[in-house]
Amino acid sequence: MEALLALVDHYNFVITIFLMVAGLYVVVARSNMVKKLIGLSIFQTSVYLLYLEPGKIIGGTAPIVDPKFTLYSNPLPHVLILTAIVVGVGTLALGLALVVRIHEAYGTTDDDDIADRNRDE
Amino acid sequence: MNFDLILRIGTKLILPFILLFAIYVQFHGEYGPGGGFQAGVIVAAVIILIAITFGLNAAKRVAPRGLVERMVPLGVLIYAGTGIAGLLLGGNYLDYGVLLPEPVSGHLLGIFAVEIGVAVTVSSTMVALFYAFVERGS
Amino acid sequence: MESLINMVLLTLLAATTIAIVGQRSLLGVVILASVYSFLMASVMIVLDAVDVAMTEASVGAAISTVLLLGALHLTKTREEAPRHGRLLPLLLCAAVGAMLVWGTLVLPPFGTPDAVIHQHVVPRYINETVRETGSPNIVTAVLADYRGFDTLGETTVIFIAGIGVMLLLGGLRRRDRAQDSAAEDQR
Incomplete structure (x- = not known):
């Protein structure tokens, strides 16, 4: 019972880790490269949650100073994740460009097919 | 090329408002949610919307490829230049307090300049990425 | 709520x-x-x-x-349908997930105001930002002012990613150059 209550208290962390593990699974188990990149994005967004969830204060407000409010959520994770999102789209675009070039060179975006072909040669 | 009429007119109606929103997000970033990243991405979305609705050539008339490719390093230079201006005026690198006689206005000016640099780089990079993928396919 | x-x-x-x-x-x-x-x-x-x-x-x-x-x-x-068995990756992911969940159980529950993360640096940002930078949005102030170096590096990363994609996919430019060198060969 106590463990269950702890789990409900940490529901946000459980889901964050579920997303992380799902992203890891897609990267490890799937051989299509576009899908791998999307799995990597899911992993990345789970890290955003891992940073943002502890920064929230119940009853707090967005960190924009106004005399009407006294309690603000933690602004530091927001700053770190803001830059991470934009870097994330940069890496995604670079990965997609590599996938396009691989498709032009090998005619496939499947990891296993490319490994097979390299073994045959 | 025969695109849908409703789509074309609707896009034309909505475009100025998206741009206005981008400008609002850019210059109101110190007082409300927003800043250089968000404004840059919204500006890029305007160009991409034009390219999707009216074709790539119409988008290239609005944002020529050469201009976009020059804006990518320009934004980084604006950012780094703000830091160097702080150095020349006797402060540390990226110390905005010395930019103006009044430190608080100096900080505001520094944040303003830096956000412009970020917006320029982010918007042009997003458009350049889109152009690169689309041109590869056509 | x-x-x-x-x-x-x-x-x-x-x-x-x-x-x-x-x-x-x-x-x-x-x-x-x-x-x-x-x-x-x-x-x-x-x-x-x-x-x-x-x-x-x-x-x-x-x-x-x-x-x-x-x-x-x-x-x-x-x-395409996966060719390898799914059991090994599933077991791996389940093990990693279980370990991480076990690790997070000691973290403070959602929304507690006295967690460690709120004690260091952040009170200073919240109390001093408006006085020091004149910007009520703390996130913008920290992003562009207090942590300006971070954002400079991050802008550079975007710049490099853009250059990389243009080099990888910029087929048109290469064709131009090929034509140019062909024209030079003719001369």
Whole structure:
């Protein structure tokens, strides 16, 4: 019972880790490269949650100073994740460009097919 | 090329408002949610919307490829230049307090300049990425 | 109330992720990834991260989707059936997940105001930002002023990523150069 209550208290962390593990699974188990990149994005967004969830204060407000409010959520994770999102789209675009070039060179975006072909040669 | 009429007119109606929103997000970033990243991405979305609705050539008339490719390093230079201006005026690198006689206005000016640099780089990079993928396919 | 909304949105997020993992059509995966980004932006609004939510909605749901669709246009849209067994990756992921959940049980519960994360540096940002920089939005002030070096490096990363993609996909430029060298050869 106590463990269950702890789990409900940490529901946000459980889901964050579920997303992380799902992203890891897609990267490890799937051989299509576009899908791998999307799995990597899911992993990345789970890290955003891992940073943002502890920064929230119940009853707090967005960190924009106004005399009407006294309690603000933690602004530091927001700053770190803001830059991470934009870097994330940069890496995604670079990965997609590599996938396009691989498709032009090998005619496939499947990891296993490319490994097979390299073994045959 | 025969695109849908409703789509074309609707896009034309909505475009100025998206741009206005981008400008609002850019210059109101110190007082409300927003800043250089968000404004840059919204500006890029305007160009991409034009390219999707009216074709790539119409988008290239609005944002020529050469201009976009020059804006990518320009934004980084604006950012780094703000830091160097702080150095020349006797402060540390990226110390905005010395930019103006009044430190608080100096900080505001520094944040303003830096956000412009970020917006320029982010918007042009997003458009350049889109152009690169689309041109590869056509 | 806030934690309830948060829980519901997180559950929807998990459901979308399961759909993404199971979907074989890559076009469907891209659309689901867009849905995922919008849900993530909603979660960020609940977590008071308005700047981040705005960025995630415009970057994750708009630009990423357009880039993924562009890449799919140039490659295949169908994922082939996996050839290897799924048991080993599943076991690996379950083990990693169980270990991480066990590790997070000692973290403070959602929304506690006296957690360690709120004690260091942050009170200074909240109390001094308006006096020192004149900018009421603390996130903008920290991003562009206190942590200016971070953002400079981050802008440079964007710049490098853009250059990299242009070099990888800029076929037109290469053709121009090939024509130029051919013209020089003729001379």
